[in-house]
Amino acid sequence: MNNDLQELFPDLIQVSYPLKDSSYHWYLNKQHGYIGIPKESINADQKAVLEFFLEPFTLNTDQLNMTAVQNIWHDLVYRGNLNRLEEAGSGSYRFIHFYLASNDTSRVDFSAAIHTLFPDAVLCWKDRSSGVVIEQSTVSMMTNKDFGAIIDTLESDLYAHLRLFIGKYYPVDERIVQNFQAEETCFNVLSIANPKLRVTSFSQAFIDLILTGQNQQLCQSMARNMLGSIVNEMDLVETIKVYIESNANATVAAKKLYLHRNSLNYRLDKFLEITGLDMRQFEDSLSAYLAIRLLEGLEEK
Template sequence: MLKNLLNKFPDAVFHKGDCSNPELYIWFQDDDGTSLGIPKTDLTQEEIKLLQVLFSGEAPNERNTAFSNKQWSDYLYQDHMELPLTSWDQVRFTQFTISGGGFPHEEFEEAFLSFVPEDTLLIWNNDFTGVLIEGNTHDNPGLHEFIPVISTLQGDFYVKMNIFSGNFHAVNNQLHYHFTMESDCFAKSRLHLPDLKVSTLPEVFPFLFLTGQSTGDKEWYAEQLLGETLEDQELIQTVKIYVEHNSNASSASKALYIHRNSLQYRIDKFTEKTGLDIRSFRHALTAYLIILLHK
């Protein structure tokens, strides 16, 4: 019976391996054990409720046995679940995929968690994808620290890994939306930058820009990439002019009628507040595109 739904939902898939981002689908099972994933954007709330009456939801991943892991797994990967109770004020999602042969999951999980703060959770979505959830502490690994971690895990377990390191987000009713948006970013990263072991929003954003974004999504990207600098129009204009002058400080400072030292101060301020080093091509491109998109 599930197969008949393909007539109404042609973008539905039968296996998670058939889509780049299974978290963006709602999965159903019939009595024969057949699964079908339908893109969330293709379903109305009424259709979701009806299908949930007719079919069971996909069984949650059995690897998330601890109570807190099960709660977070339900919240992130199942629909209409409540935000878990937690002492964390802010969390960061580091999503990962693993490819290669079989590997001992328990040993892998133990090894991965040894590189991050002690209270970090590892939540499996399936046998080859999952997410680290970290509270915001002084011990969180920086982006550059993840690269040797991935290299070590790949060497020890004979697998290939890709991760997407998100931003820290307040634990509130917007948290699931942040997770969904970053899941989409990770999918684009794997599609366009498959050889990049560790990706973040600044690297992926130019590819997201090409596909067009809704107004709400534009605001999310602007907030994540530019943060509080959105309120400083002088700083935003400085960055825009600097990039338009091919990152040439002399040319940009003349166009802005300011001293080169003042320009350098503004650039350093922007980098400190956003993490975007606009002296590099990728970050300069991302900064310029999001400024244009937000105008």
């Protein structure tokens, strides 16, 4: 198709991200990034036909003011353009989803405050009131408790209502868009179910989502996101399940599993390293248990 278009429009260009040039009509091509055709080279009938095959793309004001890194992540998570995976870099990242009820002035202040709190993070706006902060995993990271103080400070300084969803860390791979979308949908569902929601962690959000009794498919996606590759390590999953069912008593769990306590602790630490869930914390252990039981139920059907 691209060759046919190139013959029809010789001055067509293909780029990873659309240029800040209003003289082009831009179209999203998920296999090849973006296609730009000079407006003077295409008539109304051709444009109408082309839009049956390619998704039109319009740069808004926010996108025009984005940095190169913001463009990459915005294109990846909000457009689902997996061609930009390599540009996003390596390592693990988490998504801090937010909703800000404010005017444009406090919105500008919010961006400045975020860059002060997370100097190396990437801020992407989805629309005029919501977006995501993308934070890379480092040695010194803010904990979920830290965000309670942060939201108090921001709301006081900005005179605005703020909601936050603190996601979990994911590697940059082909599942990252799917993981992002599941978290974003969960955030939206919980915001409607609980308008007073201010800040929630991935674990707490998963528990609350289960309690709403809504969207079983989303619950399953969140459970898979939570456990990650652990779902394929049956011995480790069984260890976690028995440990929780033993009321987090390591001695009792080790006896049931015929393990030395050191071996049990090693498995707990491994689970924490891979999933970010600490089985010695009630909220994390409850969410892990619910996720395990939910996925076990699917396998039995």
